[in-house]
Amino acid sequence: MKSIGRMNDAEQKKKIIFYGAYDRYNYGDNLMPIIFQFYIEKYHPLLLNDYKIEYCAIGNSDLSRYTCFKTTKIAHLLDSTPDDSLLIVIGGEVLCATNLTLLTHMQNTRFSHAIVKAGKYLLRRHLNVLTNKIYGTRWEFPYVPPKSAFKNRIKLAFNTVGGGISGLSVKNETDVKNRLKSADYISVRDKRTQQNLKSTINAALYPDSVFLISELVSSDFLNKEIKESIKNVKDKPYLCFQASPHKVGADETEVVEALIQIAKIRKEKVVLLPIGYASGHDDLQYLKKIEKRLDGEGLLLQKLNVWEIMYIIKNAKLFIGTSLHGIITAMAFNVPHFGLNPNIFKVNSFLQDWSIFPFNRSLRLEQIVSASSEDFSFYGQELQANSVKLGELVKENNSNIVKLCQ
Incomplete structure (x- = not known):
């Protein structure tokens, strides 16, 4: 797979961090950041003199057998990411997936998935506490990260994301809106998502970033x-x-x-x-x-x-x-x-x-x-x-x- 060597560049470089559901194998989720990297390498190669590309997810993973990049657990980057790095949330329905929902998608067998899914409804409060300790992030709605979770100053972008914030409690909706407002750039992939955010969040409408495969993948x-x-x-x-x-x-x-x-x-x-x-x-x-x-x-x-x-x-x-x-x-x-x-x-x-x-x-x-x-x-x-x-x-x-x- 091309350019994988770039992942080992000098530690002192600023980082472009791709963040999403890359610790499980799902074609679209895993492909989106790879195509964005190909875009950078073709159209902005000099950027890689100053920035190191890194893939991160809620958990560590190695899906290289599917020709995907390894991921670093985002919790491990909160204190080490250099000033002026760029965190890009590239994913599908990331607004507003919970830690617990994402845990159910991580189970490796249909049986274990069924057990966790049943417990999700029967013991939601206790499972939320456990999930946040063993798999989730320090914040709920993991793919809407608060900038304040990072020790150093970073920039935050959301790239053609989907989903919405309707249905949240007043407290959670306020919290998520504040995080989104702090972002430096937000684009969404459909009018459905744009309309859901429209009252308070300015989001640009663009098609999904995977569309560049016809140009970038020969x-x-x-x-x-x-x-x-x-x-x-x-x-x-x-x-x-x-x-x-x-x-x-x-x-x-x-x-x-x-x-x-x-x-x-x-x-x-x-x-x-x-x-x-x-x-x-x-x-x-x-x-x-x-x-x-x-x-x-x-x-x-x-x-x-x-x-x-x-x-x-x-x-x-x-x-x-x-x-x-x-x-x-x-x-x-x-x-x-x-x-x-x-x-x-x-x-x-x-x-x-x-x-x-x-x-x-x-x-x-x-x-x-x-x-x-x-x-x-x-x-x-x-x-x-x-x-x-x-x-x-x-x-x-x-x-x-x-x-x-x-």
């Missing part, structure tokens, strides 16, 4: 990072299907029957692609069941690194899924795409804000079956033009953040 780079067996998948045309069981909005029988219909209509094989591996997402367990019921009509891919996931989506003829960053990857590479289930608001909202017709809203499964007979090659130029336009907006947003280092 075919040569991808080919070096993927297994030969993954390259062979594209020998025959395929549609790519991804889903979380908690978000699909249909039962297994409906999903299987729909995939068989779509594959027959389009004369394409079905590739089942898990993207969400963190507990609470459970793509892999769900898609195993779908593969079994497809009875040889579907190919399930497992244990893919971030570049292999990207490669599979890039080369698909159609992407269908519940994953926002699966959708974003398809959009970046001009792949026709359907968000599955209109009730997944973050996906539906993002599509409405940034995609093109007829892909600019999430659909129910039966609607996707009906739409799949269309010749999507007609939209190729529009998809490409939209990808270029969104990439330029991302560069504008990234530039706004990098200026904080000057």
Whole structure:
């Protein structure tokens, strides 16, 4: 993986710290900071003479087997981060995830996840205390860090984040608003989030930072990072299907029957692609069941690194899924795409804000079956033009953040 040596530069340098949910394996969460680093290396390489890039999360982690960077526990950086360093929160629905919610996503088995999730409702107060000691941060809502937690003076930016602050208690809402107001820059990825913050927080609206993959991740780079067996998948045309069981909005029988219909209509094989591996997402367990019921009509891919996931989506003829960053990857590479289930608001909202017709809203499964007979090659130029336009907006947003280092 390129530029990993930069992580060992001299300690006296100021730091650009990427902070997010990088201590668990979820494609989008892990990819966002990597693409921002690639952006810096291409457009602001001289910045690295004065700054060292570091990845941090709530906990220490090593996901290098998935070609992700190791993370440092943020608690270990509070006293050691030099003056004038820049902390960039790059993540998905970071507003306002709690320590306890994030702990449930860290459980390594479905059984342990279920135990913690049950306890979350039965013993919430006691679990909150325990969570803050063993996993969480010193502050609640860990991805909205208070500048005052750092010993030295830092700058703070939020890069195309999602979520909101509605539903918090008056005390917590006031606390979170004060932290956000202290930030030097905030951008959000959809109008839904912007409207949620609008009354008191000035947040710029930009598309997700991952859109730059079509410019920053070359075919040569991808080919070096993927297994030969993954390259062979594209020998025959395929549609790519991804889903979380908690978000699909249909039962297994409906999903299987729909995939068989779509594959027959389009004369394409079905590739089942898990993207969400963190507990609470459970793509892999769900898609195993779908593969079994497809009875040889579907190919399930497992244990893919971030570049292999990207490669599979890039080369698909159609992407269908519940994953926002699966959708974003398809959009970046001009792949026709359907968000599955209109009730997944973050996906539906993002599509409405940034995609093109007829892909600019999430659909129910039966609607996707009906739409799949269309010749999507007609939209190729529009998809490409939209990808270029969104990439330029991302560069504008990234530039706004990098200026904080000057």
